Amino acid sequence: MAEIDFPKGFVWGCATASYQIEGAWNEDGKGESIWDRFCHAPDHIKNGDTGDVACDHYHRYRQDVALMKELGLKGYRFSISWPRIFPEGRGRANRKGLDFYDRLVDELLSAGITPFPTLYHWDLPQALQDQGGWTNRDTAQHFADYCAAVVDHLGSRVKSWMIFNEPWIFTILGYMAGIHAPGVRDPSMALRATHIVNLAQGLAVRAVRATGKTYAVGTAFSMSGAYPASDSDEDRAAAERLHNFYNVWFLETIQNGRYPDAYVGGVPLERMDVKPDDMEIVKAPLDFVGINLYIRNVVAHNPHDENLGIRILSVPNAERTDFGWEVYPDALHQAITRIWNDYHLPIYVTENGCSYGDEPDENGVVNDDRRISFYRRYIAQVARAIQDGADVRGYYAWSLLDNFEWAEGYSQRFGLVYVDYPTQRRIIKKSGYWYRDLIAANRLQ
Numbered sequence: 001m002a003e004i005d006f007p008k009g010f011v012w013g014c015a016t017a018s019y020q021i022e023g024a025w026n027e028d029g030k031g032e033s034i035w036d037r038f039c040h041a042p043d044h045i046k047n048g049d050t051g052d053v054a055c056d057h058y059h060r061y062r063q064d065v066a067l068m069k070e071l072g073l074k075g076y077r078f079s080i081s082w083p084r085i086f087p088e089g090r091g092r093a094n095r096k097g098l099d100f101y102d103r104l105v106d107e108l109l110s111a112g113i114t115p116f117p118t119l120y121h122w123d124l125p126q127a128l129q130d131q132g133g134w135t136n137r138d139t140a141q142h143f144a145d146y147c148a149a150v151v152d153h154l155g156s157r158v159k160s161w162m163i164f165n166e167p168w169i170f171t172i173l174g175y176m177a178g179i180h181a182p183g184v185r186d187p188s189m190a191l192r193a194t195h196i197v198n199l200a201q202g203l204a205v206r207a208v209r210a211t212g213k214t215y216a217v218g219t220a221f222s223m224s225g226a227y228p229a230s231d232s233d234e235d236r237a238a239a240e241r242l243h244n245f246y247n248v249w250f251l252e253t254i255q256n257g258r259y260p261d262a263y264v265g266g267v268p269l270e271r272m273d274v275k276p277d278d279m280e281i282v283k284a285p286l287d288f289v290g291i292n293l294y295i296r297n298v299v300a301h302n303p304h305d306e307n308l309g310i311r312i313l314s315v316p317n318a319e320r321t322d323f324g325w326e327v328y329p330d331a332l333h334q335a336i337t338r339i340w341n342d343y344h345l346p347i348y349v350t351e352n353g354c355s356y357g358d359e360p361d362e363n364g365v366v367n368d369d370r371r372i373s374f375y376r377r378y379i380a381q382v383a384r385a386i387q388d389g390a391d392v393r394g395y396y397a398w399s400l401l402d403n404f405e406w407a408e409g410y411s412q413r414f415g416l417v418y419v420d421y422p423t424q425r426r427i428i429k430k431s432g433y434w435y436r437d438l439i440a441a442n443r444l445q
């Protein structure tokens with residue numbers, strides 16, 4: 001592979017999320033979140049794991065920022081825990097919660113690393129879930145109020161913000177599949193939740209801009225490559241519907257104030273409880289798009305599915321990570337160029353990465369060559385998208401640390417840094433050193 005230079009100022013970073021790394025689940029006045037509740041109940045998470053301690057980042061953040069500095073990161077994407085700031089979801093802010101993020105931001109800035117926070121990476125205050133969570137329209141306004149309070153507080157030092165992480169995943173897996181918190185299995189509720197989250201997104205964008213302290217506001221959307229199973233018009237249309245539902249259900253809305261054509265019989269606006277003036281609230285165009293990409297979908301037309309009319313095919317003999325996710329780098333190029341062509345907004349790859357279970361060898365070295373191979377091939381596709389004209393400003397590897405991988409508990413390791421959970425020792429993996437060299441050269445070799 002030829003060497004590829006990246007644009008000057010390209011932001012190389014790593015991403016994490018509060019519940020997955022912080023621990024300290026009930027310290028310093030933090031309220032209970034839906035993930036605390038979900039993990040404390042039996043049979044939800046592999047091996048009964050919880051995020052109670054996770055990577056203990058709440059206490060070890062200084063050491064973790066030092067690791068980031070050692071890797072030469074330019075940016076760090078993390079999330080703010082809503083119940084740390086508002087234990088009940090609203091009302092009076094918890095000073096100690098704000099203090100933690102103050103300390104983290106100061107530590108990052110003094111290490112020369114740009115903080116790039118997400119306001120919601122899935123840890124809804126349980127008190128709001130008790131009133132219906134994302135199926136209650138009031139949650140949208142509480143969320144906007146929370147966002148404005150945080151941005152107002154940190155806004156003198158933090159300029160770019162993401163409103164949501166993967167709204168599609170937390171509504172569909174949380175309210176339809178029930179495998180994520182709050183564990184609801186109700187397709188109509190899930191659809192309703194997607195609309196309330198769209199309202200929340202529009203309200204929050206306005207609320208944070210109203211502080212006068214933001215420079216750029218976006219969201220990190222889960223996206224997949226969408227590949228038709230054949231060249232037939234029907235399969236192509238099916239792949240397009242999947243793209244419309246999976247990739248842009250929360251992007252077409254905020255940019256253009258309309259739901260994309262994902263349903264064969266038309267978008268079920270009534271089932272979603274869309275009210276007459278809602279789409280004006282929903283529309284609040286973003287300054288950038290965050291793309292989180294791990295997978296692709298191969299899609300066939302399915303006349304028996306009256307909703308999306310699709311069937312997702314499994315790919316035999318594919319290269320897969322230890323999570324079982326297919327390695328298909330072209331998907332990242334496809335998603336970036338599609339979003340660039342359709343929306344013409346600056347793009348950040350806000351997550352991309354892989355789970356491989358490599359452990360330290362007898363010398364304490366983690367030789368995760370498969371991860372290096374993964375990153376090399378995916379990052380090459382980012383370069384290709386830039387060469388094709390897309391305005392990609394940065395790339396955030398998921399993740400800095402091995403961490404709590406939701407329903408999979410600690411069984412999947414995504415980190416550039418290995419975490420020995422019993423001792424909390426961190427070991428930079430071979431891939432971490434590889435990433436450090438890439439960043440230093442700003443060149444893929």
Ligand code: FCB
Pocket residue numbers: 017020165166169222292351398405406414
């Ligand atoms: C994404 C999530 C992130 C992490 C990766 C593997 O869907 O945003 O928290 O779990 O998957």
